[in-house]
Amino acid sequence: xxxxxxxxxxxxxxxxxxxxxxxxxxxxxxxxxxxxxxxxxxxxxxxxxxxxxxxxxxxxxxxxxxxxxxxxxxxxxxxxxxxxxxxxxxxxxxxxxxxxxxxxxxxxxxxxxxxxxxxxxxxxxxxxxxxxxxxxxxxxxxxxxxxxxxxxxxxxxxxxxxxxxxxxxxxxxxxxxxxxxxxxxxxxxxxxxxxxxxxxxxxxxxxxxxxxxxxxxxxxxxxxxxxxxxxxxxxxxxxxxxxxxxxxxxxxxxxxxxxxxxxxxxxxxxxxxxxxxxx
Numbered sequence: 001x002x003x004x005x006x007x008x009x010x011x012x013x014x015x016x017x018x019x020x021x022x023x024x025x026x027x028x029x030x031x032x033x034x035x036x037x038x039x040x041x042x043x044x045x046x047x048x049x050x051x052x053x054x055x056x057x058x059x060x061x062x063x064x065x066x067x068x069x070x071x072x073x074x075x076x077x078x079x080x081x082x083x084x085x086x087x088x089x090x091x092x093x094x095x096x097x098x099x100x101x102x103x104x105x106x107x108x109x110x111x112x113x114x115x116x117x118x119x120x121x122x123x124x125x126x127x128x129x130x131x132x133x134x135x136x137x138x139x140x141x142x143x144x145x146x147x148x149x150x151x152x153x154x155x156x157x158x159x160x161x162x163x164x165x166x167x168x169x170x171x172x173x174x175x176x177x178x179x180x181x182x183x184x185x186x187x188x189x190x191x192x193x194x195x196x197x198x199x200x201x202x203x204x205x206x207x208x209x210x211x212x213x214x215x216x217x218x219x220x221x222x223x224x225x226x227x228x229x230x231x232x233x234x235x236x237x238x239x240x241x242x243x244x245x246x247x248x249x250x251x252x253x254x255x256x257x258x259x260x261x262x263x264x265x266x267x268x269x270x271x272x273x274x275x276x277x278x279x
Contacts, residue, residue, distance in 0.1 A: 052158035123239025
């Protein structure tokens, strides 16, 4: 399922905290006020030229140990969804040190196993900023950086808007949700939206698996040989609905864990190690 957003659709969803962090500038400073004014002017100028493209699929899923298994589906003419192809296995990494709650968490912990009476689902998503007529913008260093940092924030804002629609209608597990923008940015909603590169998803090569499931090219995204998304202002990841799901940091993964993970990914130790950010 695809959703395309204009800047006006997602501007309110921008989390400016991370914008100012990227510039290493205090929002309340004189420099920060000038920067935000320039950013708002550029957003207005960008409106005819930029859109945020998104794709999401809500698919049957189950856990198998530290793996999440996803079944791809298609929508037939009668409106029903049918499974196709072999289930896609997505190995996950488990937290390396016990957290404050006494557990070493893994994202698969928040997905029901296959033999559960109640079946589970998972959201698989990607967002990207599509620009036309880049020549319409100044190419000096300041404006180029301003354009890039705004594009990054818009890709994240698109993910925030999409996730809200998923919770309330597309998946619909929280149809009565009514949160302020501040509450959305504080992630007061049910479930989580871990993206590739997050501390709980440190293996960027999972992008290859996500691409297999939802087809990045449908929103104009390609992957480099190192699994980086192009355009740079792109986000991918998963959506989990479990009420107790939460973010965590896998931490530094030791050799034995990498070897076990490489086995589950059907990759060599050397190949998989170069993709894991926390190693």
